[in-house]
Amino acid sequence: MREKETTLYLGPQHPGITGNMMVKLKVAGDTIVKAETHVGYLHRAFEKLMENRTWTQCFPIVCRICVPEPDPNEENLARAIEEIEGREVPERAKYIRVMVLELARLASYQLWMGGQSGSMGLYTMPQWTVGDRDYILDLFEELTGGRIYHMYIWAGGVRRDLPDGLKGRVLNVLKYLENRLPDYDKLMFQNAMFRKRAEGVGIIPKEKAIEWGVVGSPLRGCGIKHDVRIDEPYEVYDKLEFEVPTHEGNDIWSRAMVRRQEIEQSISIIRQVLDKMPEGEYYNKIPNPLNWTIPAGDAFVKTESVRGEFGYYVVSDGSDKPRRVHVRGPAYVHGVTVLEEILKGANISDVSFIMNSLGTCPPEIER
Amino acid sequence: MAFDLKGILTPFAALSQGTKPPHTVKYPAEQKETAHRYRGMHHNDLEECIGCGTCSTICQNGAIDMIHIDGYETNNGDSGLRPRVDNGRCCWCALCVDVCPTGSLNLTSDYIYVTEDPDSFLWTPGVDNAKDGKEKLSWQSSEGKRLLDYERVPMKELEGTERVKSFAEVVLGYTEDEARKEADRCIACGICTDICPVHMHIPEYINAIARGEDDDAVRIIYDNNPLGEMCGKVCTRRCETTCAINHKGDPVAIRWLKEYVTARVKNADVIKEILNPDIAEPNGHSVGIIGAGPSGLTAAYYLALKGFDVTIYESKAHAGGMIMYGIPKYRLPLDSIDKQVDYMLSIGVKIKYNTKVGTDITFNELKEKHEAIMIGIGFEVPYPIGLTGEDAKGSIQAVNFLYNINSGINVDIGDKVAVIGGGNVAIDAARVSKRMGAEVTILYRRRVEDMPADWEEIEGAEHENVIIHPQAIPLEVISDENGKVTGVKYANAEMIADDKGGRPRPKIIEGDEHILPLTTLIGAIGQEADYSFIPDDIKEQIEISRGRIVVDENQATALPWLFATGDIANRQADAISAIADGYRAVKSIEKLLLKK
């Protein structure tokens, strides 16, 4: 007998995401027949706002595009402008930028571990990781003056130099996080319940991954090695040594394994950065920000964000404001098109779990 | 998946964490220490803040309004307004802090603010902060690189040793690139326009230069100053002293930018082409102006544009007044003056040269001819120094000396010159003497820092090896049997603090007297006006106080048809004040004759 279909509304508040987003589910029994994503809760029109802001004024705006990991936005905007303008960035600033980006990746993975566990009811994990993430936020506060939104990377370099003694404190936090990894492993990654819930769930067929535009750890979790930091290195990634972990399996478990290994890679990257960071200038000052114009031109730049390849297309018409800033983030693909596809046939209780594994970030989807 | 006993048991290891202390602080008993550069609530040092509004301009959230607060009034260099932050809009990016030119605005470590009153989100930093004054400044502009450029593009000048060989212009002027770069430093706050006597549209023309729209800049300058190039070279530039950037860096080179953009216009025809002036049809009213100094020229120019029939009566052979006959040519070349005056003539200004009112034409004749009269005769009559022996041969007056030199008349000053005085006129006389090959000493009563002369002029003189002898009080002019100056006797002085809080006074040190051997002594202690051409009955109806004709804020005397401008009407006694007077007089004359 065919089960009767009913409609369920998941969200806009639910544990699968950072932000608000609703999924309309057609279910038969507890199996999903059709999923339809509904966004619109977080649309702030940042791209449009920027067309009415001077170049400098855009910097405090873009960080808000992704709450858990704002820094690739700042870095992308800065690098796009630098590319159009031909502005040199001091070497030290590049190292500082990479440190910021990797710290942000670590902080983001803390949130992901919390969210991934929380969405299956393992609430101890978010208690831990949100607390541990705060040690990284403390570093951000020291370096940038802000914990969540850093407004720190901008065209020409970074806004302030490292405060005295920060390097040592970064190393301490890295050591602390490294020492915590076995705890996380025991509670989450080696947890039979997690494995049971994650294996074979949220499958992205490997042959579809590229076609669908999957990037980042979901792609690497399909065994496909792709990472902007290696493929098209920016800042000083070409001077650093690190692995790009992949995992066969195409499911939540593989994505988790990839991320777990990336945490160690990021820790290693930051250590190398601190070791290699040269002395010198941290900012190649822009002209008067009230008059600053960028020559007409355009640039597409991308970073490897925690969710995957993250791009900015910036167009200048030669004036003091951008003509267009287009943000191409992975969350749109992962959290809308791919999600709708792979939710088909999934169990209701796995929806948030799957969303989390894709790094669904509504503030980035909507911008 | 097979049964995974280990996977079921290991998570219980988490229980061991139960004994560890929490990460959190126990608020409110404990408070989190914020980092050294934390971005918390704003604080503004209200005394330092000048109300320039740059914080408000840069805020991308429109979170800052400039408001009036009690105890702060508009005055020179201060708009009297202060920023108010809407904490409902602010995102604590601190762009406002990094851009604040005075450094008055900073963020504090305060981050907790709880209120039920939505209006109290409007928060005036410096007023609404905790009253105990214990806020800790946190994110501060002084720490990082400021957003603004604090260094001026240096102006190239002739070397001191090169300069004294001729009357070539000392200041070489900005190149196009230099001008754009310097203009780009302006934050367009407009604080400077208030103090400019004629309120030139400074940010607007600087902005035009920054954008590369030089002709626009010229048009903006001519809107209320027809002697922009002259001002570009010699203006006393009070604007620069109030420039917001001056608080932490070098003020924007407002004067040199004006110089750059006006001096690049080749001749009067090109000025006319750029301005394409809209000259009103003749309105049938006639105005007479006495004196072709800056005030007379300015009034004549704008009156002519408005269709008045204007004639300037000028006793000398050339227009410009003290800018022509006082200011030496190495500061303001003749062709520059001619260019500006020729353009005025081309739009209908008439100048009757070599026509001294009182000698060549009477005041009453003028009154017959014109419906309104404006006097702008300046201060031409030098004060005597007041020393015995002053009438000796070779004891001369700076203004007369400069007049002669600027008219091409040779003056034999010999090889040892002393100038008495500390103002710009004294410095000009000294630097001119230097160019004539003399060894020059300036004797000044007080300290160098008390000299009323422009510091750049003082520096210029020093670079040219003029000796400045401060705290030197002249006592007597010494001359030989032929009545020719041979020296000046002076005494050194010490500075005595003034009990009433005034500036310190010099007091002669008894017995510390010396004689400086000389070939020429030049007096430069001030001038006054010669009002002898004004008939007594007119003089009785107007007021002359301390050597100046008393006027109202529209340059009007007690007689409705009579106006006075320039040095004889204002105490600033500089070219731009004269221009402002002339500009204001136009408005009054228009009102009087056109009943506008």
Ligand SMILES: Cc1cc2nc3c(=O)[nH]c(=O)nc-3n(C[C@H](O)[C@H](O)[C@H](O)COP(=O)(O)OP(=O)(O)OC[C@H]3O[C@@H](n4cnc5c(N)ncnc54)[C@H](O)[C@@H]3O)c2cc1C
């Ligand atoms: C040596 C010197 C250097 C100076 N340097 C500077 C400087 O660097 N920057 C600055 O801003 N200012 C400077 N000044 C001051 C500035 O020149 C004057 O403030 C300004 O020129 C005053 O303008 P005015 O309109 O009052 O007329 P003035 O410039 O004084 O001109 C008055 C005109 O009236 C004419 N006149 C007088 N009596 C009669 C009459 N009876 N009939 C017809 N015509 C008559 C005179 O011939 C003269 O042309 C300087 C002054 C001197 C003396």
Ligand code: SF4
């Ligand atoms: S920018 Fe600074 S000086 Fe200007 S108004 Fe704001 S706080 Fe005051």
Ligand code: SF4
């Ligand atoms: S901190 Fe940023 S958002 Fe807040 S008032 Fe200053 S410029 Fe505006």
